Amino acid sequence: GAVVSQHPSRVICKSGTSVKIECRSLDFQATTMFWYRQFPKQSLMLMATSNEGSKATYEQGVEKDKFLINHASLTLSTLTVTSAHPEDSSFYICSAPGTGFMETQYFGPGTRLLVL
Amino acid sequence: SQQGEEDPQALSIQEGENATMNCSYKTSINNLQWYRQNSGRGLVHLILIRSNEREKHSGRLRVTLDTSKKSSSLLITASRAADTASYFCALNSGYSTLTFGKGTMLLVSP
Numbered sequence: 001g002a003v004v005s006q007h008p009s010r011v012i013c014k015s016g017t018s019v020k021i022e023c024r025s026l027d028f029q030a031t032t033m034f035w036y037r038q039f040p041k042q043s044l045m046l047m048a049t050s051n052e053g054s055k056a057t058y059e060q061g062v063e064k065d066k067f068l069i070n071h072a073s074l075t076l077s078t079l080t081v082t083s084a085h086p087e088d089s090s091f092y093i094c095s096a097p098g099t100g101f102m103e104t105q106y107f108g109p110g111t112r113l114l115v116l
Numbered sequence: 117s118q119q120g121e122e123d124p125q126a127l128s129i130q131e132g133e134n135a136t137m138n139c140s141y142k143t144s145i146n147n148l149q150w151y152r153q154n155s156g157r158g159l160v161h162l163i164l165i166r167s168n169e170r171e172k173h174s175g176r177l178r179v180t181l182d183t184s185k186k187s188s189s190l191l192i193t194a195s196r197a198a199d200t201a202s203y204f205c206a207l208n209s210g211y212s213t214l215t216f217g218k219g220t221m222l223l224v225s226p
Contacts, residue, residue, distance in 0.1 A: 004158075032212060043119070043204065043218045044159070093158055097212045103147060105214060107158035 002028045004096050006108035013084055014116055020080045021111045023050075023094030029074035030096035034105065035067075038091040050077040050094075084115040120148075120188075120205040120217030128223045135192040137220040139205030140185075146210040148181055150190050153202045153219070162190075162203075195224045 003026040013019050023033055031052045036044040048069055049057040056069035068080040081088055091112055095105040120141045129135055139148070147166045151159040165172045165181045165188065172179045178191040192199055202221050206214040 006158075034213065041221070044216045046213060046215070049213065091156070095159075103208055103212070104149060104161045104164055105159075105212075107151075107160070109158045110156070112156065 002026075002096070002098055002106040004094065004106045004108040006092075006094055006111050008111060009109060010112040010114075012114045012116065015085055016083055018080055018082045019084055019113060020078055021092055021094075021113075023077045023079070023096075023108050025075045025096045025106075028096070028098075030077075031074060032097060033071060033077040034095045034097075035069065035077075035079050036093045036095070038093060038110075040091075044093060047079075050079075052077075081113065084113070086115045089113055089115045119215050120207050122203070122205055122217045122220045124220060125218070126221045126223070128225065129195055131195060131197055131224055131226050133195055133224075135195050135199070135222055135224070137190045137203050137222070139188045139190070139217055141188075141205075141207055141217075142186060143207070143209060145183075145207050147208045148188050149206045149208065149214065150177075150179060150188075151204045151206055151216075153204065155201075159204065192222075195222075197224050197226045200224045 005024045007022045033050040035047045050071040052071045058064045071077040093110040095107045098104045120139045149164045150162045153159045176193045181188045202219045204219045205217045
């Protein structure tokens with residue numbers, strides 16, 4: 001099946017710094033990728049849809065200036081959490097839809113962010 | 117809300133027993149999917165059932181869909197300790213985005 005990787009797997013940073021998370025589709029091209037956020041024992045909440053070559057589409061309530069998304073190639077999308085604060089600590093997961101009807105999604109392993 | 121609601125929130129069983137998880141939703145769907153998540157990891161797609169299908173099987177998994185009741189169930193037969201994970205239903209309403217339920221945490225004890 002299709003493989004999606006994320007880097008880093010976990011990151012600890014100081015409050016006020018920016019953190020970049022990469023999401024790569026390893027063996028397929030993805031014009032669209034999705035970024036989710038998951039709090040402990042909670043569901044995945046879609047933050048934004050990353051579109052290759054165009055602006056990302058953000059879900060209601062997600063600050064686009066805080067969560068910068070760049071989808072510069074068909075295999076790479078990045079999420080940058082700018083000026084991170086402790087409340088941004090969470091598990092960030094990306095996914096890419098499969099080929100064909102693009103109905104199922106292939107998920108990366110996630111990035112655990114801890115902001116001190 | 118398009119979010120699915122799973123129940124139970126948590127389920128604890130012994131190896132060899134069957135595990136049944138349910139998902140209810142409120143809007144119309146194109147298909148419904150079930151995903152599995154091991155602790156601290158990404159999600160793995162298990163099975164997809166379309167709105168015109170009523171039942172689907174994949175190995176030890178059986179999924180049913182009742183669009184009149186807007187509900188789906190996931191049955192795992194002959195459970196194993198390795199089935200311990202969280203299970204999420206996800207709703208697809210015709211676009212490529214998915215809306216996830218809150219999940220059921222399954223614990224299978226040896």
